[in-house]
Amino acid sequence: ETGVTQSPTHLIKTRGQQVTLRCSSQSGHNTVSWYQQALGQGPQFIFQYYREEENGRGNFPPRFSGLQFPNYSSELNVNALELDDSALYLCASSTDQLIETQYFGPGTRLLVL
Amino acid sequence: GENVEQHPSTLSVQEGDSAVIKCTYSDSASNYFPWYKQELGKRPQLIIDIRSNVGEKKDQRIAVTLNKTAKHFSLHITETQPEDSAVYFCAASIIGGATNKLIFGTGTLLAVQP
Numbered sequence: 001e002t003g004v005t006q007s008p009t010h011l012i013k014t015r016g017q018q019v020t021l022r023c024s025s026q027s028g029h030n031t032v033s034w035y036q037q038a039l040g041q042g043p044q045f046i047f048q049y050y051r052e053e054e055n056g057r058g059n060f061p062p063r064f065s066g067l068q069f070p071n072y073s074s075e076l077n078v079n080a081l082e083l084d085d086s087a088l089y090l091c092a093s094s095t096d097q098l099i100e101t102q103y104f105g106p107g108t109r110l111l112v113l
Numbered sequence: 114g115e116n117v118e119q120h121p122s123t124l125s126v127q128e129g130d131s132a133v134i135k136c137t138y139s140d141s142a143s144n145y146f147p148w149y150k151q152e153l154g155k156r157p158q159l160i161i162d163i164r165s166n167v168g169e170k171k172d173q174r175i176a177v178t179l180n181k182t183a184k185h186f187s188l189h190i191t192e193t194q195p196e197d198s199a200v201y202f203c204a205a206s207i208i209g210g211a212t213n214k215l216i217f218g219t220g221t222l223l224a225v226q227p
Contacts, residue, residue: 106155
């Protein structure tokens, strides 16, 4: 198992609500990427944080936002939840943005009703 | 845009047989190709990866091959075992670019029949 942890493990929200998901990266890792994995599909890149700055963003609307803290842990915030936001949200950490290996956390399963 | 195609979507083999999963990427700048195994309800786990300056890499029963000209890469699992049953994802990335995001394929559900 990797040292990447995520919380909560499961979450149920209703349309229009807001949610915050959390990720603690593996010790020594300063880069965190977030991915959305819909049922039966591969993970889709949301954005990446490197040393507390956003360092690249996928094709997701602005209501998906994030933060990275000085200890390199990270948050993913989603506003105005839609039914299609129901998915497994994965964070992955790596030693550096130039280092290829990304280690995934266990994910947060979000259900929007 | 960037895209990774993966085939087949499902693969059923007998225990002891070999399994091959193929991927094609669109961005010729891609230089890093990892493979992840994801068991039901679990996180994706890196099983093997290859960089573009290498044509083949092997780790026990698992091997990956890369054809840069054709923009193809493949995962080969020999002597399959029931515990190999899982969803396998290929991915492509550009290391040294603006961001080393992973572009994933759609996954292959491998079922190893005892």
